[in-house]
Amino acid sequence: MKPEKRKTANRLYVFAFVVMAFTGFGQMPLYNRYYLSDVPGMGWTSNYALTHVIHYLGAIFLLAFFAYKILDYFLARTKDYRLTGAAYARIALLSGIVVTGILRVIKNLPDVSFSPGFTLFFDVAHLGFMMTYLMCALVFFISRRGWIAL
DSSP, X not given: OOHHHHXXXXXXXXXXXXXXXXXXXXXXXXXXXXXXXXXXXXGGGGOHHHHHHHHHHHHHHHHHHHHHHHHXXXXXXXXXXXXXXXXXXXXXXXXXXXXXXXXXXXXTSTTOXXXXXXXXXXXXXXXXXXXXXXXXXXXXXXXXXXXXXX
Protein backbone atom coordinates (compact mmCIF):
# COMPACT_ATOMS: atom_id res chain seq x y z
CA MET A 1 0.00 0.00 0.00
CA LYS A 2 1.29 3.44 -0.89
CA PRO A 3 2.32 5.69 2.03
CA GLU A 4 -0.44 8.28 1.42
CA LYS A 5 -3.10 5.54 1.27
CA ARG A 6 -1.65 3.95 4.40
CA LYS A 7 -1.82 7.31 6.21
CA THR A 8 -5.47 7.76 5.17
CA ALA A 9 -6.29 4.20 6.24
CA ASN A 10 -4.59 4.79 9.61
CA ARG A 11 -6.58 7.97 10.18
CA LEU A 12 -9.86 6.23 9.31
CA TYR A 13 -8.97 3.40 11.68
CA VAL A 14 -8.15 5.77 14.55
CA PHE A 15 -11.30 7.83 13.94
CA ALA A 16 -13.48 4.70 13.85
CA PHE A 17 -11.88 3.38 17.01
CA VAL A 18 -12.42 6.68 18.84
CA VAL A 19 -16.08 6.65 17.78
CA MET A 20 -16.40 3.03 18.92
CA ALA A 21 -14.82 3.77 22.29
CA PHE A 22 -16.96 6.87 22.81
CA THR A 23 -20.23 5.17 21.87
CA GLY A 24 -19.24 2.03 23.76
CA PHE A 25 -18.89 4.01 26.96
CA GLY A 26 -22.19 5.64 26.00
CA GLN A 27 -23.83 2.21 26.33
CA MET A 28 -23.18 2.56 30.04
CA PRO A 29 -25.06 5.46 31.62
CA LEU A 30 -21.84 7.42 32.14
CA TYR A 31 -22.56 10.48 30.04
CA ASN A 32 -25.86 11.32 31.70
CA ARG A 33 -24.55 10.44 35.16
CA TYR A 34 -21.51 12.70 34.84
CA TYR A 35 -23.38 15.50 33.03
CA LEU A 36 -21.57 15.26 29.70
CA SER A 37 -24.99 15.20 28.07
CA ASP A 38 -25.68 18.61 29.64
CA VAL A 39 -22.85 20.20 27.63
CA PRO A 40 -24.34 22.11 24.67
CA GLY A 41 -24.31 19.90 21.58
CA MET A 42 -23.71 16.70 23.57
CA GLY A 43 -27.30 15.91 24.52
CA TRP A 44 -27.34 13.02 22.06
CA THR A 45 -24.82 11.14 24.23
CA SER A 46 -27.53 10.23 26.76
CA ASN A 47 -29.69 8.65 24.02
CA TYR A 48 -28.96 4.93 24.43
CA ALA A 49 -30.68 3.92 21.19
CA LEU A 50 -28.67 6.43 19.15
CA THR A 51 -25.30 5.51 20.67
CA HIS A 52 -26.21 1.84 20.19
CA VAL A 53 -26.89 2.31 16.47
CA ILE A 54 -23.71 4.38 16.00
CA HIS A 55 -21.73 1.69 17.84
CA TYR A 56 -23.15 -1.05 15.59
CA LEU A 57 -22.43 1.00 12.44
CA GLY A 58 -18.89 1.57 13.67
CA ALA A 59 -18.52 -2.16 14.31
CA ILE A 60 -19.65 -2.93 10.77
CA PHE A 61 -17.12 -0.44 9.40
CA LEU A 62 -14.29 -1.82 11.54
CA LEU A 63 -15.07 -5.44 10.62
CA ALA A 64 -15.03 -4.49 6.93
CA PHE A 65 -11.80 -2.56 7.48
CA PHE A 66 -10.20 -5.54 9.25
CA ALA A 67 -11.28 -7.86 6.42
CA TYR A 68 -9.77 -5.47 3.87
CA LYS A 69 -6.48 -5.20 5.77
CA ILE A 70 -6.24 -8.97 6.27
CA LEU A 71 -6.90 -9.64 2.60
CA ASP A 72 -4.48 -6.88 1.60
CA TYR A 73 -1.78 -8.36 3.83
CA PHE A 74 -2.16 -11.94 2.57
CA LEU A 75 -3.03 -11.35 -1.10
CA ALA A 76 -0.64 -8.50 -1.85
CA ARG A 77 2.01 -9.75 0.50
CA THR A 78 5.48 -8.73 -0.35
CA LYS A 79 8.71 -9.48 1.41
CA ASP A 80 9.18 -5.74 1.94
CA TYR A 81 7.67 -5.78 5.43
CA ARG A 82 6.60 -8.03 8.29
CA LEU A 83 4.30 -7.72 11.28
CA THR A 84 5.92 -6.62 14.54
CA GLY A 85 5.45 -8.04 18.01
CA ALA A 86 3.26 -5.04 18.80
CA ALA A 87 1.08 -5.96 15.81
CA TYR A 88 0.59 -9.49 17.12
CA ALA A 89 -0.36 -8.11 20.55
CA ARG A 90 -2.87 -5.76 18.91
CA ILE A 91 -4.28 -8.57 16.77
CA ALA A 92 -4.79 -10.78 19.85
CA LEU A 93 -6.57 -7.99 21.73
CA LEU A 94 -8.67 -7.01 18.70
CA SER A 95 -9.66 -10.67 18.27
CA GLY A 96 -10.88 -10.70 21.86
CA ILE A 97 -12.82 -7.48 21.30
CA VAL A 98 -14.42 -8.85 18.14
CA VAL A 99 -15.37 -12.23 19.65
CA THR A 100 -16.87 -10.70 22.79
CA GLY A 101 -18.59 -8.03 20.68
CA ILE A 102 -20.18 -10.71 18.51
CA LEU A 103 -21.38 -12.47 21.68
CA ARG A 104 -22.92 -9.18 22.84
CA VAL A 105 -24.72 -8.79 19.51
CA ILE A 106 -26.03 -12.36 19.71
CA LYS A 107 -27.17 -11.70 23.29
CA ASN A 108 -29.28 -8.79 22.02
CA LEU A 109 -31.21 -10.98 19.57
CA PRO A 110 -34.80 -11.54 20.72
CA ASP A 111 -34.78 -15.35 20.81
CA VAL A 112 -31.36 -15.80 22.40
CA SER A 113 -30.81 -16.21 26.10
CA PHE A 114 -27.50 -16.68 27.89
CA SER A 115 -27.08 -17.35 31.57
CA PRO A 116 -26.52 -14.22 33.68
CA GLY A 117 -23.04 -15.40 34.66
CA PHE A 118 -21.93 -15.97 31.07
CA THR A 119 -23.44 -12.64 30.03
CA LEU A 120 -21.55 -10.86 32.79
CA PHE A 121 -18.36 -12.68 31.81
CA PHE A 122 -18.34 -11.58 28.17
CA ASP A 123 -19.61 -8.08 29.00
CA VAL A 124 -16.69 -7.56 31.40
CA ALA A 125 -14.31 -9.32 28.98
CA HIS A 126 -15.38 -6.96 26.17
CA LEU A 127 -14.71 -3.93 28.34
CA GLY A 128 -11.45 -5.44 29.62
CA PHE A 129 -10.15 -6.22 26.14
CA MET A 130 -11.06 -2.71 25.01
CA MET A 131 -9.39 -0.97 27.95
CA THR A 132 -6.28 -3.16 27.57
CA TYR A 133 -6.19 -2.42 23.84
CA LEU A 134 -6.45 1.33 24.43
CA MET A 135 -3.63 1.24 26.99
CA CYS A 136 -1.43 -0.89 24.71
CA ALA A 137 -2.18 1.36 21.74
CA LEU A 138 -1.10 4.36 23.80
CA VAL A 139 2.11 2.63 24.93
CA PHE A 140 2.87 1.50 21.36
CA PHE A 141 2.19 5.01 20.05
CA ILE A 142 4.49 6.62 22.61
CA SER A 143 7.22 4.03 22.06
CA ARG A 144 6.71 4.22 18.27
CA ARG A 145 6.05 0.52 17.85
CA GLY A 146 4.07 0.25 14.66
CA TRP A 147 2.21 -2.59 13.03
CA ILE A 148 4.83 -3.35 10.40
CA ALA A 149 8.60 -3.36 10.16
CA LEU A 150 10.30 -2.76 6.84
